[in-house]
Amino acid sequence: LAKTTQPISMDSYEGQEVNITCSHNNIATNDYITWYQQFPSQGPRFIIQGYKTKVTNEVASLFIPADRKSSTLSLPRVSLSDTAVYYCLVGLTGGMRFGAGTRLTVKP
Amino acid sequence: NAGVTQTPKFQVLKTGQSMTLQCAQDMNHNSMYWYRQDPGMGLRLIYYSASEGTTDKGEVPNGYNVSRLNKREFSLRLESAAPSQTSVYFCASGGGIRYEQYFGPGTRLTVT
Numbered sequence: 001l002a003k004t005t006q007p008i009s010m011d012s013y014e015g016q017e018v019n020i021t022c023s024h025n026n027i028a029t030n031d032y033i034t035w036y037q038q039f040p041s042q043g044p045r046f047i048i049q050g051y052k053t054k055v056t057n058e059v060a061s062l063f064i065p066a067d068r069k070s071s072t073l074s075l076p077r078v079s080l081s082d083t084a085v086y087y088c089l090v091g092l093t094g095g096m097r098f099g100a101g102t103r104l105t106v107k108p
Numbered sequence: 109n110a111g112v113t114q115t116p117k118f119q120v121l122k123t124g125q126s127m128t129l130q131c132a133q134d135m136n137h138n139s140m141y142w143y144r145q146d147p148g149m150g151l152r153l154i155y156y157s158a159s160e161g162t163t164d165k166g167e168v169p170n171g172y173n174v175s176r177l178n179k180r181e182f183s184l185r186l187e188s189a190a191p192s193q194t195s196v197y198f199c200a201s202g203g204g205i206r207y208e209q210y211f212g213p214g215t216r217l218t219v220t
Contacts, residue, residue: 034208043112043198043211044151087150097167098143098150 004088009103018075020102022088025069033064033071036087038101044087048073078106110134112212114199120218121189129184129215131199139202140182141166141209142174144195151198157182189219 006022024033032051036044048055050062050071061074075082085101115130133140138159143151143166153166157176171193173185182201186193196216202209 041214043200043214044209046208046210049208097153100148100150 003097004090004099006086006088006099006102008100009105011105011107012078013107014079015077018078018082018104018106020073020075020086020088020104021070022073023070024088024090027068027090031068031090033062033068034089035060035062035071035073036089036098038085038087044098047086075104078104080106080108082106112199112201112210114197114212114215116215117213118216120220121186122220123190125189126185126187127189127217128186129197129199129217130181131183131212132181133199133201133210134180135201135203135210136179137201137203137210138179139209140176141200141202142172142182142184143198143200144168144193145198145214146195154184154197186217189217191219193217194219 004022004024012018032049034049035047037047038044048057048060048062050064052064055062063072083106085103087098087101112133141156142154145151152168154168154172155163155166155174157163160179163174163176175183196214198214199212200209
């Protein structure tokens with residue numbers, strides 16, 4: 001499974017756009033890129049998934065360049081409730097390998 | 109629609125005791141997973157079941173066994189608990205080969 005690297009922590013303010021970048025240099029041809037959000041004492045929650053270019057849903061956008069060696073999760077206009085740990089994962093069947101994730105703190 | 113349910117929510121064991129963690133999903137997913145999460149760390153895969161009747165080891169299977177009882181249920185058994193197995197255990201299910209998985213609320217296990 002591909003290894004991912006993402007910043008350990010990020011700070012932002014309410015109303016700002018937050019971009020969290022993940023690098024995955026050894027991504028395989030068939031690998032999808034998936035982002036999860038985890039609040040304290042809860043299981044991770046699926047945010048968004050993509051294969052290439054751009055994917056957008058009601059909560060986030062995912063930008064994937066042509067070489068697919070990185071990806072960027074974009075959270076528009078964050079609020080205090082977006083304070084959480086965000087995980088980037090790449091891979092296919094066989095389960096996921098989570099890294100330590102990015103701890104996002106949104107300040108008022 | 110309950111999603112993924114886990115029992116118990118909390119458990120304290122003494123070293124050497126055994127227990128089974130239960131997991132059930134009502135989303136008709138083929139795949140089910142067991143993870144553990146230690147403080148400040150990401151989740152690590154213990155075992156998974158790609159479909160009913162099959163199970164495979166994940167990243168950290170030692171000290172655990174699993175049973176895919178039917179399509180809905182996937183249990184995790186600790187035969188002889190050790191303090192190193194103190195962790196939060198999450199069960200998840202997924203519909204296919206893509207990595208969209210749905211997680212249960214977790215079981216917080218302490219082994220003394």
